[in-house]
Amino acid sequence: MVYSVVVKVNAPYITDEEVQEVVKVLRSGNLAAGEYVRLFEDSFAKYLGVKHALTVSNGTVALYLVLKAIGVGPGDEVAVPDFTFAATATSIVLAGGKVVPVDIDLETYNMDPNDLKERLTERTKAIVLVHLYGQPADVDSVKEVLGNKNIFLIEDCAQSHGAEYKGVKTGSLGVASAFSFYATKNLTMGEGGAVATNEEYVAEYIELQRNHGQVEKYLHSVIGWNFRITELQAALGYVQLAKLDKMNERRRAIAKIYSEELSSIKLLRLPTEKPYAKHVYHQYTVWVHGDGVRDKLSEFLRVRGVQTAIHYPNPIHKQPALKDHLVLSKKLHNSVEASRHVLSLPMHPGLSDDDVLMIIDYIKDFFRDLKT
Ligand SMILES: Cc1ncc(COP(=O)(O)O)c(C=O)c1O
Known part of the structure; x- marks a missing residue:
């Protein structure tokens, strides 16, 4: 069927402010990393309450650099939730380590600390904790499991700016933590990423690695990469950062409408916000009960111009690319179930209340038709 997308599942929220700042940079003639990159980094570090925020090309590179900075290499195991975007795990392999997928809690979709406990070995070097869909993981429970073992806690904040x-x-x-500023993230630069840390050695490692290992102009102390961003990206990010809280509030307001209006539908399980969490709804992801109902709902919305998405159809331990890089001591159940039942509804600050109410009406229609 030919159709046009009326409502996108995710979209950047760009206004004249971003356009003006980016044009200003274009007209300045200074396009390579400079003043604006420093300004963004200082502001982002302050916003997060950390000593250092270092921009890099994207979130994958941010994860890779953090893993390298703490010394991940051959023989090291790094635990990750089994239900996340592939880069959480592939960055570990790129850094030379093995991936230990951990099952998830089905209420939050985040790593289950009890399952983590059973997968730690003396080779576990670090865990990468993802705050999936914008809901913070249960950090204290995870820290309790780690106890005083020498295991690094890294956060993957690609979906949790401001949470x-x-x-x-x-x-x-x-x-240390890794952020992504990909086009649809809560804060976007089109593409981009950052590492946030209080540790000097991590900051120093990344400073060198992202800029050809240069200690001064044309003097290179180590082999490094070019993982820099441009002034154009930083200008875009700086304007986005100034309105991040506002954009997150809009996401939360949209989530409230969805949750109030959809709560009577028995075949849906809606996202919750844990008492310890401020959720920033990078995604509004529902669980659709029943065999194949999720896919029927997605198709029903698609033909009405409403885009949805599955985050994620394949758990980490089923990714072909990772098959030779996994440590699997026991089966994973919840992540597999989640991959069959989750559906992300449109969620971005540009949605109007009317858009959201229209989507809700379609969803109600779908479940009414299903019954009859
Ligand atoms: C949880 C998670 N980790 C890592 C990444 C990788 O970020 P990027 O796409 O900027 O490389 C993403 C985003 O795409 C993500 O959602």
């Missing part, structure tokens, strides 16, 4: 755990911003809770 809070017990009143503290995600991204400031472990040795």
Whole structure:
């Protein structure tokens, strides 16, 4: 069927402010990393409450650099939730380590600390905790499992800009954290990423690695990469950062409408916000009960111009690319179930109340038709 998308599942929220700042940079003639990159980094570090925020090309590179900075290499195991975007795990392999997928809690879709306990070995070097869909993971329970073992806690904050755990911003809770500023993230630069950390050695490692290993102009102390961003990206990100809280509030307001209006539908399980969490709804993801009902609902919305998405159809331990890089001591159940039942509804600050109410009406129609 030919159709046009009327409502996108995710979209950047760009206004004249971003356009003007980016044009200003274009007209300045200074396009390579400079003033604006420093300004963004200082502001982002302050926003998160950390000493250092270092921009890099994307979230994958941010994860890779953090893993390298703490010394991940051959023989090291790194635990990750089994239900996340592939880059959480592939960055570990790129850094030379093995991936230990951990099952998830089905209420939050985040790593289950009890399952983590059973998968730690003396080779576990680190865990990468994802705050999936914008809901902070249960950091204290995870820290309790780690106890005083020598295991690094890294946060993957690609979906949690501005989210809070017990009143503290995600991204400031472990040795270092990785952010993505991809086009649809809560804060976007089109593409981009950052590492946030309080640790000098992590900051120094990344500073060198992202800029050809240069200690001064044309003097290179180590082999490094070019993982820099441009002034154009930083200008875009700086304007986005100034309105991040507002954009997150809009996401939360949209989530409230969905949750109030959809709560009577028995075949849906809606997202919850844990008492320890400030959820920033990078995604509004529902669980659709029943065999194949999720896919029928998605198709029903698609032909009406409403885009949905499955985050994620394949758990980490089923990714072909990772098959030779996994440590699997026992089966994973919840992540497999989640991959069959989750559906993300449209969620971005540009949605009007009318858009949301229209989607809700379609969903109600779908379940009414299903019954009859
Ligand atoms: C949870 C998670 N980790 C890592 C990444 C990788 O970020 P990027 O696409 O900027 O490389 C993403 C985003 O795409 C993500 O959602």
